[in-house]
Amino acid sequence: MSLAAETTARPAEEFRVTRSRRNVAWTGAAALIVVVVLALFPYYVNSGTTSIMVQAFTVLTMASMWNLLAGYAGLVSVGQQAFVGLGAYFVLILALHGTSPFAALPVAAIGCGVVALPLWWLVSRLRSGYFAIATWVLAATIMLIIEKFSSIGGGTGMPLPGLSGFSPALLTAYTYWAGLAVTVLALAAIYLLLRGRLGLVLTAIRDDEVAARSSGARVGLARLLVFVVAGAGCGAAGAVLAISQLQVQPGAVFSVQWTAEMAFATIIGGLGTIEGPILGTVVYMVLQQTLASYNAWYLIILGLVAILVALFARRGLWGLVDEHLNVRLFPVGFWLRITGTAGRSGAMKAD
Amino acid sequence: MAWVNAIIQGVLTGGLYALFACGLSLMFGVMKVVNLAHGDLAVVAGYVAIGVIAVTHIPVLWSFLIVVPVMALLGYVLQRTIIQSALDRSVLTTLIVTFGLSVVIENGLLQFFTANSRAIGTGLALVSGSFRLGSHIQIGYLLVVVFAVAVVVLLGLQYFLSASKYGRLIRAVADDKEAAQLAGADYRHVFGIAAALAFGTVALAGIAYGMYSQLSPTTGTDTILLFAFAAVVIGGLGSLWGTLLGGVVLGVAQQIGAQINISDEVLAGYIVFLAVLVLRPQGLITRRAQS
Numbered sequence: 288m289s290l291a292a293e294t295t296a297r298p299a300e301e302f303r304v305t306r307s308r309r310n311v312a313w314t315g316a317a318a319l320i321v322v323v324v325l326a327l328f329p330y331y332v333n334s335g336t337t338s339i340m341v342q343a344f345t346v347l348t349m350a351s352m353w354n355l356l357a358g359y360a361g362l363v364s365v366g367q368q369a370f371v372g373l374g375a376y377f378v379l380i381l382a383l384h385g386t387s388p389f390a391a392l393p394v395a396a397i398g399c400g401v402v403a404l405p406l407w408w409l410v411s412r413l414r415s416g417y418f419a420i421a422t423w424v425l426a427a428t429i430m431l432i433i434e435k436f437s438s439i440g441g442g443t444g445m446p447l448p449g450l451s452g453f454s455p456a457l458l459t460a461y462t463y464w465a466g467l468a469v470t471v472l473a474l475a476a477i478y479l480l481l482r483g484r485l486g487l488v489l490t491a492i493r494d495d496e497v498a499a500r501s502s503g504a505r506v507g508l509a510r511l512l513v514f515v516v517a518g519a520g521c522g523a524a525g526a527v528l529a530i531s532q533l534q535v536q537p538g539a540v541f542s543v544q545w546t547a548e549m550a551f552a553t554i555i556g557g558l559g560t561i562e563g564p565i566l567g568t569v570v571y572m573v574l575q576q577t578l579a580s581y582n583a584w585y586l587i588i589l590g591l592v593a594i595l596v597a598l599f600a601r602r603g604l605w606g607l608v609d610e611h612l613n614v615r616l617f618p619v620g621f622w623l624r625i626t627g628t629a630g631r632s633g634a635m636k637a638d
Numbered sequence: 639m640a641w642v643n644a645i646i647q648g649v650l651t652g653g654l655y656a657l658f659a660c661g662l663s664l665m666f667g668v669m670k671v672v673n674l675a676h677g678d679l680a681v682v683a684g685y686v687a688i689g690v691i692a693v694t695h696i697p698v699l700w701s702f703l704i705v706v707p708v709m710a711l712l713g714y715v716l717q718r719t720i721i722q723s724a725l726d727r728s729v730l731t732t733l734i735v736t737f738g739l740s741v742v743i744e745n746g747l748l749q750f751f752t753a754n755s756r757a758i759g760t761g762l763a764l765v766s767g768s769f770r771l772g773s774h775i776q777i778g779y780l781l782v783v784v785f786a787v788a789v790v791v792l793l794g795l796q797y798f799l800s801a802s803k804y805g806r807l808i809r810a811v812a813d814d815k816e817a818a819q820l821a822g823a824d825y826r827h828v829f830g831i832a833a834a835l836a837f838g839t840v841a842l843a844g845i846a847y848g849m850y851s852q853l854s855p856t857t858g859t860d861t862i863l864l865f866a867f868a869a870v871v872i873g874g875l876g877s878l879w880g881t882l883l884g885g886v887v888l889g890v891a892q893q894i895g896a897q898i899n900i901s902d903e904v905l906a907g908y909i910v911f912l913a914v915l916v917l918r919p920q921g922l923i924t925r926r927a928q929s
Binding site: 357361363365409410412413415416417419420421423424425427428431432435543547550551554582583584586587590591593594597598601 | 905
């Protein structure tokens with residue numbers, strides 16, 4: 288009997304397509320608990336720890352956005368520092384006009400998303416490697432333009448006003464919660480986007496762009512949407528950065544180092560999975576904290592590890608975890624489960 | 639007169655930018671690799687030249703004879719090892735790997751040689767000397783020589799690719815590497831040769847820039863890579879002469895910008911780059927010639 292006949296001979300209810308092998312409710316509950324525990328941090332850890340955590344939140348937000356770009360939409364941007372810098376400057380400009388920096392944070396994120404539209408129009412003319420350098424040139428250009436305005440600090444930058452009303456403890460806690468909120472929202476947004484139509488279109492593009500186009504997938508629109516979301520996310524991270532550093536310096540916020548950090552964290556953790564950047568951020572923070580007194584060494588080591596991972600373990604650390612434990616914390620793909628009485632119970636993954 | 643001077647200086651610096659750009663263009667044309675570490679490798683070449691001169695006390699110009707072959711060899715080795723194995727995986731991997739290399743090299747230089755900028759000090763009349771045209775225009779010998787070198791390198795590359803046996807092999811592999819492989823060409827070796835050529839031009843560019851201006855660990859990205867890329871896009875992807883034209887347009891735009899406001903030199907160049915991207919995304923010269 289042919290395989291096709293065997294398959295059609297089975298009753299339809301023997302197949303089930305699910306998002307996950309285990310119950311999503313459990314991981315959802317676990318995620319909620321983690322967020323609640325993290326939210327309580329300012330009450331029982333010192334401000335040194337929370338400032339490290341804020342740094343981790345910004346790296347995680349940026350890495351997740353870079354992962355969305357490179358891992359799902361195939362867009363390698365080396366110019367995401369444009370949005371980090373713009374986010375910081377949005378907060379600075381609004382704060383100079385009397386808005387609280389915390390209230391300015393969501394405006395900065397939306398502003399960066401809006402700015403991403405004309406920038407996409409410029410860089411989308413170029414593909415792969417040339418797209419990468421074009422985004423880099425754009426980031427350099429935006430920095431040079433911003434440095435021309437002496438009212439926002441010119442080339443040297445300026446301290447962020449509007450935070451002197453807070454007591455140090457309250458400021459630390461608010462900054463921490465802002466960082467946490469940005470990260471949770473960023474991860475939730477990416478998770479929901481990838482579970483929806485966009486995720487399907489992006490998967491189709493990744494598998495075969497020409498086939499996706501000819502089946503009517505709106506490839507350009509999907510990439511535009513990803514670029515805008517990543518712009519807004521990196522902008523939000525830049526806003527948190529400005530608030531946590533209490534100053535905005537063009538050379539620092541527009542540094543290509545941000546893109547290096549987000550890219551390396553993503554690649555080491557695992558490109559193309561939501562869990563990858565989380566794991567990568569942990570690795571990044573551990574390296575950065577242990578090598579903090581050795582200047583640039585953490586970036587050198589991160590870069591070398593990223594090269595090795597890209598060449599020899601393409602799915603990153605999360606890929607290794609997944610291979611052995613077969614788990615998905617954020618299931619965005621599909622599993623085909625055969626639950627029939629024929630005794631062949633197994634699962635096929637498509638993600 | 640100041641404007642004429644700006645344009646002449648711009649055209650001449652354009653030669654330097656074309657020298658930055660031709661290796662980038664060549665590697666993309668043949669292997670479809672955009673080498674994000676391109677500029678940092680030029681800085682490495684400059685630093686090696688400084689080291690060689692300091693240790694051996696040879697005349698500056700002799701350092702080219704050592705550094706260019708060394709960098710070409712490095713190019714062959716890098717291409718045959720990590721760049722090729724990245725290429726075997728995906729284009730995305732080549733970008734990740736070359737970006738990783740760029741960050742590692744830049745921070746390595748920062749770590750070992752500090753952030754101080756250094757010039758390839760020479761004391762040669764060639765480097766510091768200049769001649770005058772009228773009372774306002776002063777032209778440095780070095781820039782004229784660099785421009786001439788750029789033209790010679792581009793002519794040489796053009797001739798090599800179109801007329802020599804190896805050039806034909808490179809073009810064949812660039813067109814269809816599987817077909818070339820079937821016809822008996824070892825495309826990996828050919829890629830290595832192309833990378834060696836590209837790295838040789840990178841070494842020339844790095845040393846020339848070190849003599850013309852100053853090298854620091856960040857010069858590789860914020861000047862060499864980005865200017866090289868702007869020159870390639872302005873001129874038109876995949877055309878060697880377009881690269882020279884792109885370099886010249888970028889150089890002139892920068893000098894005119896500097897004439898308006900000294901701090902706008904770099905910005906003016908990028909604005910012309912963006913204008914070309916909007917108005918004529920295929921570049922000033924449409925693709926033909928190599929590859």
